[in-house]
Amino acid sequence: MSGRVSGLVALVTGAASGIGLATSRHLLKSGAKVGAIDISTNLKSTCDALGKEFGSSNIAYLPCDVSDDDALKSAFKETKEQFGSLDIVVNNAGIFDEDNWGKLLKVNLQSVISGTYNAMELMSPDKGGVIVNTASVSGLSPLPFCPAYSASKSGIIAFTKAMKNNLELRGIKIRINSICPAGVETAMVMNAGKVIMSMPQPIIAAATASAGELMKPEFIAEGIMELITDASRNGAILMIEPDKGFTYVE
Ligand SMILES: NC(=O)C1=CN([C@@H]2O[C@H](COP(=O)(O)OP(=O)(O)OC[C@H]3O[C@@H](n4cnc5c(N)ncnc54)[C@H](O)[C@@H]3O)[C@@H](O)[C@H]2O)C=CC1
């Protein structure tokens, strides 16, 4: 799968808000059909609004907790059943909740791994497909104010790199890439700000020191689209920062 996404079928997790919503909009605007997965009650109104703008037959409303493997598998199957194929998967849903680190690992890392295996099962062996996993700069340079979150994102990067080689060695025509943004202006960051301010003072100071200008979710969606459409990108880790823009890292 390469080049244009028009007529292709995509699935996006965390589609009700932030980066997932911006990516779903980008895909729909480019002519793809989108299976929109999220746990949020906002998903219905989001899908209704996207349906009005891009055509209700182009968006599938799939409420689902990505940390529930069976529910996630059903939502993947539903997308293929509704639209006839599965070509693009963006494993993007995530939470920032150090106090509930067990849940965090399930949502941020386990769901990316199970989403990748679901994609491998459902994508066409002939046509192939492309997977993009949302990590973070914290997966490249772990941050002291979010150790479990950083570990989940490092795990996504390691999994993406290893799975790229696994797929290649097995001759499976699926590309897999990961995106690593710094701070993005979304609900996650707005909520995390309050939590960080209740941490010990030296941690607050470290967090404040690493906080840069926040990027728009649409800018990150452009990076995800680049990883989807550029057929030369496989096993790519794309870091996105406000000052430096897009940088591919080893
Ligand atoms: N905002 C930021 O600064 C950055 C965010 N990221 C990552 O980007 C991804 C998207 O986050 P944002 O758009 O920033 O946040 P967001 O909070 O706006 O969107 C996250 C979406 O995931 C959904 N979600 C959470 N738990 C879920 C579950 N169990 N099942 C299904 N859906 C669930 C939420 O309902 C929400 O709609 C996350 O993986 C996050 O870690 C990465 C780097 C920077």
Ligand SMILES: CCCCC/C=C\C=C\C(=O)C/C=C\C/C=C\CCCC(=O)O
């Ligand atoms: C200080 C406010 C940080 C709020 C953090 C909340 C969620 C962040 C999720 C991320 O994945 C992003 C992680 C860190 C972003 C903040 C700054 C990193 C800048 C470092 C860099 O550009 O290299």
